Amino acid sequence: GENVEQHPSTLSVQEGDSAVIKCTYSDSASNYFPWYKQELGKRPQLIIDIRSNVGEKKDQRIAVTLNKTAKHFSLHITETQPEDSAVYFCAASTGGYQKVTFGTGTKLQVIP
């Protein structure tokens, strides 16, 4: 089955700096890669996703890159703000009935 590894497990950055979270996946059939943000005590919410026919996608301060050959994808947050502090999960899916495998999460702390 699919295995998704996520690094780092914790990340502290100064407000205004950039943050990068990296994930690798094992199943070359995976073709959909969502990223979720979970604030303390809240539910995970989608912040950005990318499909395997695209190498990069950007939405304001958030971008995701995908390298299918190396089987890794990354989340980039620029100009971080305190409200970006949360746990971020990457995930990979092969489509179909969509079993989504989640990474182990990265706790991001943005220091004001």
Next chain:
Amino acid sequence: DTAVSQTPKYLVTQMGNDKSIKCEQNLGHDTMYWYKQDSKKFLKIMFSYNNKELIINETVPNRFSPKSPDKAHLNLHINSLELGDSAVYFCASSGRGNQPQHFGDGTRLSIL
């Protein structure tokens, strides 16, 4: 309007009891899921239903029994609760193909 709603939000009960968690989605999605999030924040899939049919059943003790009366509802019944069942349980739903999952607010289950 809450897209994915689950009840109760908190559940505190004694070891050995039987309890149920209910989930409903009003997004018209075909697929619904149950996830368990432990104290380390790992999101682990338990079950997935597509149009009332079980399609994913991970290695979950048979004390856990999901039931889907229709595609908008997926309930979770747990028999003989154990201390290790303490966690946050999230219900989620998604549309066909590679679509993001929409999570409920979670049910925090505490076993005394």
